[in-house]
Amino acid sequence: MAAPGSALVVERHARVYRRTWRGSVISTFLNPILYLLAMGLGLGSLVDDGGGSIQLDIPYLNFLAPGLLAAATMMTAAGESLYPVMAGMKWSKSYHDALATPISTRNLVAGHFGWVTVRILFTSVVFTGMMVAFGAIEIGTALLVIPPSVLGGLAFAGPVSAYAAQLENETGLAALFRFVITPLFLFSGTFYPIEVLPDWMEPIAFVTPLWHSVETTRAVALGIDTTWAPIFHYGVMVAFLLVGAVIADRFFHKRLVV
Amino acid sequence: MTEALVRATNLTKRFGDFTAVDSVDFTVQPGEVFGFLGPNGAGKSSTMKMIGAVSPVTEGELSVFGLDPATDGSAIRHRLGVVPQENLLDTELTVFENLFIYGRYFDLPKTLIRERIDELLDFAQLADRREDLVDPLSGGMKRRLTIARALINQPDLMLLDEPTTGLDPQARHALWDRLYRLKQQGVTLIITTHYMDEAEQLCDRLVIMDEGKIAAEGSPRALIDGYTTREVVELRFPVGHEVGESELDGLAKRVEVLPDRTLLYTDSAEQTLADLTERALDVESTIVRRATLEDVFLRLTGRSLVD
Numbered sequence: 338m339a340a341p342g343s344a345l346v347v348e349r350h351a352r353v354y355r356r357t358w359r360g361s362v363i364s365t366f367l368n369p370i371l372y373l374l375a376m377g378l379g380l381g382s383l384v385d386d387g388g389g390s391i392q393l394d395i396p397y398l399n400f401l402a403p404g405l406l407a408a409a410t411m412m413t414a415a416g417e418s419l420y421p422v423m424a425g426m427k428w429s430k431s432y433h434d435a436l437a438t439p440i441s442t443r444n445l446v447a448g449h450f451g452w453v454t455v456r457i458l459f460t461s462v463v464f465t466g467m468m469v470a471f472g473a474i475e476i477g478t479a480l481l482v483i484p485p486s487v488l489g490g491l492a493f494a495g496p497v498s499a500y501a502a503q504l505e506n507e508t509g510l511a512a513l514f515r516f517v518i519t520p521l522f523l524f525s526g527t528f529y530p531i532e533v534l535p536d537w538m539e540p541i542a543f544v545t546p547l548w549h550s551v552e553t554t555r556a557v558a559l560g561i562d563t564t565w566a567p568i569f570h571y572g573v574m575v576a577f578l579l580v581g582a583v584i585a586d587r588f589f590h591k592r593l594v595v
Numbered sequence: 596m597t598e599a600l601v602r603a604t605n606l607t608k609r610f611g612d613f614t615a616v617d618s619v620d621f622t623v624q625p626g627e628v629f630g631f632l633g634p635n636g637a638g639k640s641s642t643m644k645m646i647g648a649v650s651p652v653t654e655g656e657l658s659v660f661g662l663d664p665a666t667d668g669s670a671i672r673h674r675l676g677v678v679p680q681e682n683l684l685d686t687e688l689t690v691f692e693n694l695f696i697y698g699r700y701f702d703l704p705k706t707l708i709r710e711r712i713d714e715l716l717d718f719a720q721l722a723d724r725r726e727d728l729v730d731p732l733s734g735g736m737k738r739r740l741t742i743a744r745a746l747i748n749q750p751d752l753m754l755l756d757e758p759t760t761g762l763d764p765q766a767r768h769a770l771w772d773r774l775y776r777l778k779q780q781g782v783t784l785i786i787t788t789h790y791m792d793e794a795e796q797l798c799d800r801l802v803i804m805d806e807g808k809i810a811a812e813g814s815p816r817a818l819i820d821g822y823t824t825r826e827v828v829e830l831r832f833p834v835g836h837e838v839g840e841s842e843l844d845g846l847a848k849r850v851e852v853l854p855d856r857t858l859l860y861t862d863s864a865e866q867t868l869a870d871l872t873e874r875a876l877d878v879e880s881t882i883v884r885r886a887t888l889e890d891v892f893l894r895l896t897g898r899s900l901v902d
Contacts, residue, residue, distance in 0.1 A: 341702060342669075342700075342702075345699055345700055345702060348699055349696050349699065349700070352688075352692065352695075352696055353685065353687070353688065353696075356687060356688055356692070357687055429683070429685065429686070430681070430683045431683065431685060433649075433679070433683055434679075434683040434697075435700055436649050437647060437649060437672065437675070437677035437679065438672055438673075438697065438700035438701055438748075439669040439670075439672050439673045439700065439701060439702070440669075440700050441668070441669060594649070594650070594651065595610070595650060
């Protein structure tokens with residue numbers, strides 16, 4: 338079975354990371370601080386004082402933080418599934434290298450998912466730690482928001498790595514961030530409930546994983562109900578994870594086995 | 596009789612409409628150094644990738660260690676050492692880390708990998724670069740590291756795709772020396788090359804490939820004896836004084852007129868030179884040499900190996 342080979346691929350990622358972790362670790366710690374400061378406290382002070390059409394009975398910081406957490410795991414998963422995948426296929430060709438050994442393309446895909454899980458788990462733990470430090474969440478609840486945020490991130494690993502696997506050049510990498518990841522970040526309920534958007538925009542949020550991740554993470558954080566029944570939200574994320582894995586497996590095979 | 600390590604029958608590889616490898620047959624016996632000699636685009640690398648169980652066979656049969664690459668790819672690759680055309684090294688990592696990570700892909704125990712790395716770094720003459728990053732290493736060093744890495748699982752069969760392309764003469768000789776040692780240790784090697792001197796130096800047996808087909812097969816000596824004469828007289832004429840083949844009639848068994856020189860294939864260079872002097876042709880320079888695989892290739896395909 339594919340399991341040992343996949344674990345060896347995760348081990349390889351970890352060994353490479355041990356040498357290259359500095360840049361990404363700084364952003365893992367710095368991003369939550371910057372966003373929680375600027376949006377949570379800065380913008381939050383205006384929201385909390387003003388009379389918007391939707392009144393919050395909690396500080397804006399507490400509303401916003403779980404949304405930012407869900408978005409952060411998405412960013413990490415997308416980042417890990419774009420440049421490293423392209424590098425493995427085309428630049429350093431580390432995938433080709435691995436395939437000369439007993440490792441299979443399926444091992445590479447499973448190993449990729451394994452490594453992305455490690456990375457977004459780290460992102461999520463650091464982010465929730467910052468939320469506690471900012472007083473946006475209690476420690477006990479903080480532990481509970483980690484699973485939905487990690488699942489939400491993983492929902493992106495398959496589609497994004499499959500997309501990266503078939504790219505011929507790097508312009509497509511920036512395009513995904515510009516036209517997909519950033520709009521999702523802005524319009525999936527991270528900063529405000531999607532009900533305030535024009536009606537035609539709401540369905541877009543329904544079919545993308547981030548909104549479901551924001552919904553479930555926020556519901557757990559604030560102890561409120563999700564918009565839909567939780568099973569639907571979790572179902573969409575699990576579906577993205579599983580279908581994404583199958584598609585990524587196909588695309589990796591198609592690109593690497595010729 | 597020993598079982599062949601690699602056996603190919605009507606082996607074919609197509610990419611869409613393009614046929615890269617066109618129904619070739621060959622066998623590789625344990626302990627030998629087997630070569631694919633041919634120009635770029637002859638189908639050598641495609642053949643290697645099929646043997647390496649990374650590229651699916653389009654048609655025909657291929658067995659490696661008696662196994663089918665389509666179903667037992669992982670088991671085959673477990674016993675292979677692969678040196679690809681490009682050095683696919685992790686340039687952000689050290690020499691040691693590159694070897695270690697590769698060894699882990701074979702699921703080897705960590706202590707065993709460390710022992711082997713010490714031996715392999717000595718073999719590759721890289722012991723003093725152990726903790727250095729790969730990026731600043733010279734081309735020859737990277738090549739030796741790639742070969743060392745391919746040996747981490749103590750393979751039964753090594754696949755070397757253009758092992759010395761892009762290296763300076765000194766680095767090439769250093770590398771040939773390492774490959775020669777492997778051969779003496781009984782490792783079976785399959786090499787692709789477009790350098791006839793490399794094929795002559797290293798290979799016990801080789802096939803000459805051109806346009807996806809095998810043009811000839813044999814030991815370097817047998818191919819030279821079978822397809823060309825013992826000696827070659829190379830003539831260069833002054834620019835603008837090209838000499839027609841008719842003027843060279845009877846001087847040699849066979850005459851090849853190339854753009855930059857004319858080759859006379861003869862069993863006795865001495866006799867040919869004497870006859871040449873008698874005809875008083877306007878020759879700028881004359882070189883006598885023994886025939887090589889380059890001459891075999893020219894005879895078989897009408898073209899030079901290296902353009």
